[in-house]
Amino acid sequence: MGLPNDMSGSISKNRFRLELLWGISKIIECHKSCSDYTVIFDFKCDIEVHKEKNLEFYQLKTISNKNYNINSLCKRDKSNSILGKLYALYSPDNNINLAVVCNNPLYVNKRKIESEKFCFANLDEKVFNDIKQKLCTELNIEEVFMDKIFFIYESM
Numbered sequence: 001m002g003l004p005n006d007m008s009g010s011i012s013k014n015r016f017r018l019e020l021l022w023g024i025s026k027i028i029e030c031h032k033s034c035s036d037y038t039v040i041f042d043f044k045c046d047i048e049v050h051k052e053k054n055l056e057f058y059q060l061k062t063i064s065n066k067n068y069n070i071n072s073l074c075k076r077d078k079s080n081s082i083l084g085k086l087y088a089l090y091s092p093d094n095n096i097n098l099a100v101v102c103n104n105p106l107y108v109n110k111r112k113i114e115s116e117k118f119c120f121a122n123l124d125e126k127v128f129n130d131i132k133q134k135l136c137t138e139l140n141i142e143e144v145f146m147d148k149i150f151f152i153y154e155s156m
Contacts, residue, residue, distance in 0.1 A: 019060045022101065022154065023047045026058070044089055054095035058152075059086050061102045068151075069107045070127055073100065074134045083131065083149070084138040092145065099150040106151045113151065121147040 023041055030037040030049060040048040049056040059082060073083045080088065086098045106113045108127055120131065132144045
């Protein structure tokens with residue numbers, strides 16, 4: 001086969017392994033609770049779960065010696081921010097849930113969010129409006145529905 005050698009290294013390999021294992025755990029969870037589902041890896045998002053009545057998109061982030069905060073989730077790199085890439089998949093006409101899954105907890109205003117699954121709609125008004133404004137500007141949209149965006153702290 002004339003395929004190029006994988007040059008991404010062990011850091012990337014370990015990240016993909018965690019993504020794969022988390023995805024397999026999601027498959028097991030779906031298999032126990034759903035009659036009809038499809039799990040897709042690395043298409044529009046790291047992991048997608050298509051169920052009969054809803055879609056779930058998961059962006060997995062593994063980091064060490066660092067915590068995620070609102071600024072890191074909204075920071076734009078060469079293209080879109082983490083939340084921007086995720087929210088670009090949202091459609092108000094469909095039942096879609098979006099989640100950032102991370103091996104470190106989320107910090108808001110230097111305070112650790114203690115829950116394992118946190119809904120962005122529960123942010124205080126100032127932070128909520130800041131994220132909303134950043135996403136509207138980044139994606140050139142007028143409205144953001146935060147009740148469908150989650151941060152999942154998974155100790156992976």
